[in-house]
Amino acid sequence: MTSRSEIAVRVLLFAGLAERAGVRERRLAELPAALTIDALLARLERDYPFLREVPFTVARNRALARRDEALEDGDEVALLPPVSGG
Amino acid sequence: MTSRSEIAVRVLLFAGLAERAGVRERRLAELPAALTIDALLARLERDYPFLREVPFTVARNRALARRDEALEDGDEVALLPPVSGG
Amino acid sequence: MANEAAATPHLTRTRIDVDALVARVASVEAGALCTFLGTARRHSEGKEVNLLCYEAYPEMADAAIAAIVAEAQAQFAGARVAALHRLGDCPLGEASVAVVAAAPHRVEAFAACRYVIDAIKARAPIWKQEQFRDGTAWVGDPGSFRPREGG
Amino acid sequence: MANEAAATPHLTRTRIDVDALVARVASVEAGALCTFLGTARRHSEGKEVNLLCYEAYPEMADAAIAAIVAEAQAQFAGARVAALHRLGDCPLGEASVAVVAAAPHRVEAFAACRYVIDAIKARAPIWKQEQFRDGTAWVGDPGSFRPREGG
Secondary structure, three states: OOOOOEEEEEEEEOHHHHHHHOOOEEEEEEEEOOOEHHHHHHHHHHHOHHHHOOOOEEEEOOEEOOOOOEOOOOOEEEEEOOOOOO | OOOOOEEEEEEEEOHHHHHHHOOOEEEEEEEEOOOEHHHHHHHHHHHOHHHHOOOOEEEEOOEEOOOOOEOOOOOEEEEEOOOOOO | OHHHHHHOOOEEOOOOOHHHHHHHHOOOOOOEEEEEEEEOOOEEOOEEOOEEEEEEOHHHHHHHHHHHHHHHHHHOOOOEEEEEEEOEEEEOOOEEEEEEEEEOOHHHHHHHHHHHHHHHHHHOOEEEEEEEOOEEEEOOOHHHOEEOOOO | OHHHHHHOOOEEOOOOOHHHHHHHHOOOOOOEEEEEEEEOOOEEOOEEOOEEEEEEOHHHHHHHHHHHHHHHHHHOOOOEEEEEEEOEEEEOOOEEEEEEEEEOOHHHHHHHHHHHHHHHHHHOOEEEEEEEOOEEEEOOOHHHOEEOOOO
């Protein structure tokens, strides 16, 4: 359980990002409240340095997000490579 | 049989023109050689005065034709109302 | 008239088989397929239509559609196009005309399909008669309304 | 996954049924129907492709396609649109995406169909993996080539 000053988020990776990371989903807990997406990405880069070198956009709770947005407990954060559907 | 100085042509009418004329096809024989399409239309207007009042284009041997073209024996002349296919 | 059908492959007096048209142009090299169907509408300029009936100058209309298809294939890279227009009675909701265009990419598939239907409507000697409750009229021919016989 | 299929009506893991999509939008008031199919191509930038595989962020992709369809219907007079994207394996020649647009007139049918396929390709979180003889790669992700295991 997270205290009031800590949050947990779910991180989803897709396509080439999931392949490179070897994982499609991560749960990150005990994060500081109001952590920004930028700061979350900095933490993820420790485990997945390739994230510094490949392009992606970020969705928060299934909507495209700015990287200065503050996260809330229970957020779903998705890293989306350039789309190629159709 | 037409002599060298006379020609015969087939005239086709379509859609509203055929309905107004009450006929879809006419054979006109014993026409002067090198009769122009304009002159042919003047003859047709005697039988079908409505032709003076409705718009149409003329095809000669299944290609759009100018009205100053001279007809040849055996030509197929079609009077085409404005098209409305599709 | 089987003979006419054979001589004018872009015209048909029976229901249009769109899948057969698609099969003529589709291939594993064409990543994009655009299909246009013109269908008989219930209303035309506010009046209720019961039935459409199409007439053509068959030999010239068939040649016109063949030429239009060739123009589209020459103009749009890699496009393959098939087109078929119906003649005679066309019940509401059924297709009066079908154009299918396959191409490696969607820009050319859309452009070729659009070119062909626009040109057929503008150039092919085909005429549409609308049948109303109270009579018939040729589309685009203002004086052609004829009251229903015996009505 | 029937549950997923029900929750994401614009995505399917099985072959796309174009006739069913058409039936959803066609009506006797719509005189024009434009259909676009994207199909798996044999060649991609010179390399021979054996199979395509599509992955999506399903909930977000489904919502994106629903929003795009609504935008098209609001923007083009009288247009009714249906769209479906395939996920998972897509064999060569089969449709990976289908868009059908019905409208009273062809200008709107073409425009709505084109708007929706363009927007799906630009915005929906869906990714295409190409499978070659010697490995796989995600389209538009240059460093993603992975040699075939055990090859």
